Amino acid sequence: DAGITQSPRYKITETGRQVTLMCHQTWSHSYMFWYRQDLGHGLRLIYYSAAADITDKGEVPDGYVVSRSKTENFPLTLESATRSQTSVYFCATSPVTGTGELFFGEGSRLTVL
Amino acid sequence: KQEVTQIPAALSVPEGENLVLNCSFTDSAIYNLQWFRQDPGKGLTSLLLIQSSQREQTSGRLNASLDKSSGRSTLYIAASQPGDSATYLCAGTYSGGGADGLTFGKGTHLIIQP
Numbered sequence: 001d002a003g004i005t006q007s008p009r010y011k012i013t014e015t016g017r018q019v020t021l022m023c024h025q026t027w028s029h030s031y032m033f034w035y036r037q038d039l040g041h042g043l044r045l046i047y048y049s050a051a052a053d054i055t056d057k058g059e060v061p062d063g064y065v066v067s068r069s070k071t072e073n074f075p076l077t078l079e080s081a082t083r084s085q086t087s088v089y090f091c092a093t094s095p096v097t098g099t100g101e102l103f104f105g106e107g108s109r110l111t112v113l
Numbered sequence: 114k115q116e117v118t119q120i121p122a123a124l125s126v127p128e129g130e131n132l133v134l135n136c137s138f139t140d141s142a143i144y145n146l147q148w149f150r151q152d153p154g155k156g157l158t159s160l161l162l163i164q165s166s167q168r169e170q171t172s173g174r175l176n177a178s179l180d181k182s183s184g185r186s187t188l189y190i191a192a193s194q195p196g197d198s199a200t201y202l203c204a205g206t207y208s209g210g211g212a213d214g215l216t217f218g219k220g221t222h223l224i225i226q227p
Contacts, residue, residue: 040219041219042202090157102147104149
């Protein structure tokens with residue numbers, strides 16, 4: 001039971017490059033989320049999705065793009081990476097929103113040089 | 114914007130002690146509250162989920178309470194063990210907030226001294 005798989009776990013890239021972080025779930029949960037975690041800011045929501053082909057912005061969406069063509073996958077793309085996007089990125093899922101538990105992946109640590 | 118505050122930011126106690134972690138929130142319209150544990154370099158693991166209609170939840174040595182009127186939740190850890198060392202985060206979901214209505218505190222970094 002893999003649950004949520006994030007890849008890559010570690011990534012170093014350069015400013016201006018495009019980077020895609022992958023998130024795959026095996027539970028068929030409706031909701032999927034991308035958070036970033038930074039010292040001093042805690043966890044902040046980037047984007048979320050209520051179902052396939054339905055996505056919406058969170059608190060800090062600028063510079064990020066998401067898609068969800070299949071229920072199980074929710075990739076996060078940094079179209080032109082900046083140093084301020086150096087962070088740990090977490091994918092999470094929930095069977096329902098508001099009343100349900102949130103389940104997290106192991107995280108992807110991204111460094112932008 | 115809702116705010117969730119966790120005090121203290123860090124706590125170190127000897128093994129075997131009972132301890133309480135605090136979480137306060139600004140809006141009493143909280144729908145549910147979750148406590149998570151995060152180990153270094155890992156994701157968050159859900160510990161307890163308290164729905165708005167509940168006042169507390171228990172799992173093993175952990176007990177979490179929710180007092181909406183005072184804007185507080187506490188996580189009680191009984192007979193602490195070194196394996197309990199981790200960062201503990203609380204997160205509240207607000208009525209009508211939808212999927213983006215989950216607000217996280219910044220966590221309490223707990224160290225249990227052997």
